[in-house]
Amino acid sequence: MPNVVRRPRSAVRRPVTIAVVAVLLLVVAFLAAAALVPFAPTTASATTYAAPRSSAPELRFPGYGATAVEAEGFPESLTTSGDRKKRSIASISKIVTALVVLDRKPLDVGQQGPTVRFTPAMEALYAQYAAKNGEVAPLPSDLRMSQYRVFQVALMESANNYAGALALWAFGSMDGYREAAAAWLDEHGLDDTTIVEPTGLDPRNRSTATDLVDLGKLALADPLVEQVVGTRSATVPGVGEIENSNKLLGMDGVEGIKTGTLDEAGACLLFAATYERGGRDVTVIGVMLGGVDHDSLDVDVRRLLHSVADDFHVVTLTHEGQTFGTYEAPWQDGVDATASRAASVLVWGRTEVTAKATFEPVTVGAAGDRVGSVRFRVSHHDPVTVPLELDAAIDDPGVWWRWSNPFRGVQFDPAAALG
Structure with missing residues (x-):
């Protein structure tokens, strides 16, 4: 009768255990990465600014001298x-x-x-x-x-x-x-x-x-x-x-x-x-x-x-709370960047107004956080600058959203990925 060499059961279980542990470690690493990798900051998309209009003056001059x-x-x-x-x-x-x-x-x-x-x-x-x-x-x-x-x-x-x-x-x-x-x-x-x-x-x-x-x-x-x-x-x-x-x-x-x-x-x-x-x-x-x-x-x-x-009139440049841009976060509805205060200027006659908004990159923020500014140029007047602020909070979505939307909107550094 030939000799049969029997492997110990522990020797058979060892590869299975290692595989399971490896899978668990990968799952844990995945979940941790999904939960901890920072989101890429977003910049607001600007809204269209409707400049106020004014008419040319009609002065009543005499016909002599x-x-x-x-x-x-x-x-x-x-x-x-x-x-x-x-x-x-x-x-x-x-x-x-x-x-x-x-x-x-x-x-x-x-x-x-x-x-x-x-x-x-x-x-x-x-x-x-x-x-x-x-x-x-x-x-x-x-x-x-x-x-x-x-x-x-x-x-x-x-x-x-x-x-x-x-x-x-x-x-x-x-x-x-x-x-x-x-x-x-x-x-x-x-x-x-x-x-x-x-x-x-x-x-x-x-x-x-x-x-x-x-x-x-x-x-x-x-x-x-x-x-x-x-x-x-x-x-x-x-x-x-x-x-x-x-x-x-x-x-x-x-x-x-x-x-x-x-x-x-x-x-x-x-x-x-x-x-x-x-x-x-x-x-x-x-x-x-x-x-x-x-x-x-x-x-x-x-x-x-x-x-x-x-021919004097007050031109309203912006109302308090007027929207100049919107931040879009993947996990919630858009949050507006709004004027922190009203601004107006007294003008005479025809006046041209232009506005240029600048936005800071934002990942999360509280309502009222300053996120940029809008600069108004008014013909014949000094520029007027008004701060922009979030009209609502951009909250962290939490771990459950991160796990259910893995790596969506995360910050990705190609140089780091390439080693």
């Missing part, structure tokens, strides 16, 4: 009508006189300033200007008056002898004033303005409408001039009650600044008016030259101001 108008802080609003040549500016010249004198002898609001003593040369201006049918005011009996009071009579009453007196007081002679005025105009870039004397009675005092708008800005930037030209009436010792020659003061927001009348210039007005628009004050500065008379000119100024003010 030269006109320019601009809202401070809105350079795109500068609009002109009529000719662009240099024109006689009459008593608007006194604004230059006031600013040039203040440049030499500054005076703060609330102060009377030094005493102006009227010399014989200054006294003689009364008869000199009256002979030219220019506006004049009586001198105080003691021939003394504070600098502030002289400014009031010169600018409000438009008294030529007081404007001339300021020039002589500050610069000693008309030649001295003329040189100082030329230097001041050059310093402030008023290249199209010529001033040969301080009152405007000389038609050679000339400027363009656009230069005068810039002059108006300079005048309102000086607190003293702004106060005086915006005062309707005052009582000046030695002179009496004076009234502002600008009859539009207090009407339709008008707060200054200077009238002008001369045969060669016609009726003229350098004006400013302030309106509340979009929660802020907006000042409109303009000039109208070459009118027939001040009554009709004032009507035209009011009509123009209304049309300028009506």
Whole structure:
């Protein structure tokens, strides 16, 4: 009987056990990998932005002379009508006189300033200007008056002898004033303005409408001039009650600044008016030259101001919570990237708006997490940037979803896979 070699049962079971263990280890490794391998971050897909629309302004200009108008802080609003040549500016010249004198002898609001003593040369201006049918005011009996009071009579009453007196007081002679005025105009870039004397009675005092708008800005930037030209009436010792020659003061927001009348210039007005628009004050500065008379000119100024003010409007760039992109995670519905706040801008006339959103890669995140920003470009304005945030959470899907959707949406590094 041949010898039979029997293997121990343990020897037979060993390969089976190893195989089972190996399979279990593979399953465990698979489950662990499926549960632990990180997901690849996703970037939101942008939504279409509907830019707000605005229409072109329709301003109501007169059909004569030269006109320019601009809202401070809105350079795109500068609009002109009529000719662009240099024109006689009459008593608007006194604004230059006031600013040039203040440049030499500054005076703060609330102060009377030094005493102006009227010399014989200054006294003689009364008869000199009256002979030219220019506006004049009586001198105080003691021939003394504070600098502030002289400014009031010169600018409000438009008294030529007081404007001339300021020039002589500050610069000693008309030649001295003329040189100082030329230097001041050059310093402030008023290249199209010529001033040969301080009152405007000389038609050679000339400027363009656009230069005068810039002059108006300079005048309102000086607190003293702004106060005086915006005062309707005052009582000046030695002179009496004076009234502002600008009859539009207090009407339709008008707060200054200077009238002008001369045969060669016609009726003229350098004006400013302030309106509340979009929660802020907006000042409109303009000039109208070459009118027939001040009554009709004032009507035209009011009509123009209304049309300028009506062209201001608030453009809404975005509402709070407005969607600019959507993150798509494989395990849940899309989550939006939304504006964290509302944004708007006050504009004038036709305005173009564009928006560009940038998104950060996101794997998981909580509602309210910042995930990017949207940058709005608004014509004639500085860009506006609004943060974007998740409007809901992007949660980790959990181990059961990972096991039932193995390696779906995971981050895969080819270099690591290739060793």
